[in-house]
Amino acid sequence: MRSPLPVRDGVGATRLHVPLTGPWPTVSAYMIERFFHLDSQQLLTRFDDGEIVAFDGSPVARDAPLGAEEFVWYYREPPAETHIPFDIEILHEDRDLVVVDKPHFLPSTPAGRYVQNSALVRLRRLLDNPDLAPVHRLDRATAGLLMFSARPVTRGAYQTLFQRRRIEKVYEAVSARPxxxxxxxxxxxxLHIEKLRSQVCVDVDADREPNxxxxIELLDADEHVVHTLLRPHTGKMHQLRVHLAxxxxxxxxxxxxxILTDEKPDDHDRPLQLLARELRFVDPLSGEERDFRTRQTLRYAPRT
Incomplete structure (x- = not known):
């Protein structure tokens, strides 16, 4: 469902599903209860200022009855963000595809307290392309190759490559030597890996069919660390981290x-030692062999 509001400062509008029936007399009453942590008067003011709109872009009134709109759109209030002091490097750009080197600590897409400090929003602003969208994602802690679709009309062709496992992905990791x-x-x-909504980490079930x-191959090792090359056949959440552990x-x-440890502020001297190193595939539009490789290295890899 296409948003009636344009991308603003690299960030798209949020869509909210509103129940058609329920105990709330108005759409605004539902939103006040849904977002109980926000100031209710400020929320009503946003209705009055025309900042909450229907599918056709028309403002939704504060007294619009429940059931008048099934979806509404609005811009989230931008959070106060801590700047992430690392830049994205563009490795490839054409009419349909953008490939970048994402640094450690930068999320792929807006999430939680990071909006402007995300690869997607930075690239939309840098390239002045509000249609830019990720074809896949990397964890915030992981560095390396990240692909973006530049045009909606050809986006599905690249997304299908990942869905059908027609992309060869290669990673590197450094582990403490046991x-x-x-x-x-x-x-x-x-392994069988499953992500439960209420948990930060994935579950591993030894009794279920692996998914x-x-x-995992050895690149190098010394008395302190083991440097490995990883070739994932699947793309489950946290898969490489779980498999190595x-x-x-x-x-x-x-x-x-x-071991899950307490969340701490980012320590830029201790990035997660995981790097998306290579992406290889046959371009679904041109038939050309594509072969991209990161220019980054892992700081704690053995130096031989």
Whole structure:
């Protein structure tokens, strides 16, 4: 459903589903209860100022009865953000596709306390392209290659590549070397991974059929760390972090796996040692062989 409001400062409007029936006399009454943590008078003022609109872009009145609109759109109030002091590098740009090198700590898309400090919003503003949209995502803590669609008309062709697993993805990771570690790589790890809504970390169920698979190969090792190459066959949430932790090679500076630790402010000297290194695929529009490689390196990899 296309938004009736344009992208503003690189950020799209939020769509809210409003119940057609219920105990609320008006649309505004429902929103006041839904967003109980906000000042109700300020919310009503936004109705009066025409900032909450229907599917055709017309303002929704504060006394519009429940059932008058099933969806409304509005701009979220921008949060106060801490600037993330790392830049995106554009590696490739054409009419349909943009490929960038995302730094550690920068989220792929707006989330929580990060809006302007997200790869998507920064790129929309940099390239003056409100239609830019991610084809896939990287965790905020992960650095490396990230692909964006530049035009809605061709977006589905690139998204299908990921859905049908027609993209070869290669990652690197650095793990602390466990005491007594003996090299048993290369090794294919298969696990059943499930993300529950109420949890930060994913669940691993050893009794269920595996739904994730990664080939893990050794790049290098010294007395302190193990440097691995990762070839995921699937793309489950936190898959690489979970797979490495499951074989005793939890990624260096990972605060989720194998042990969830208290959230702390970002320490830019201790980035998660996970890097999206390569993307290879046949372009669905041109038939051209595409081969992209990051220009970044992992800070704690062995130096040989």
């Amino acid at each position: 005491a007594g570690w003996t090299n048993d790589l290369p090794r294919t790890v298969r 994730s698979e990664t080939l 499951s074989i005793g090679l939890g990624i260096l500076h990972d605060n989720l796996y194998p």
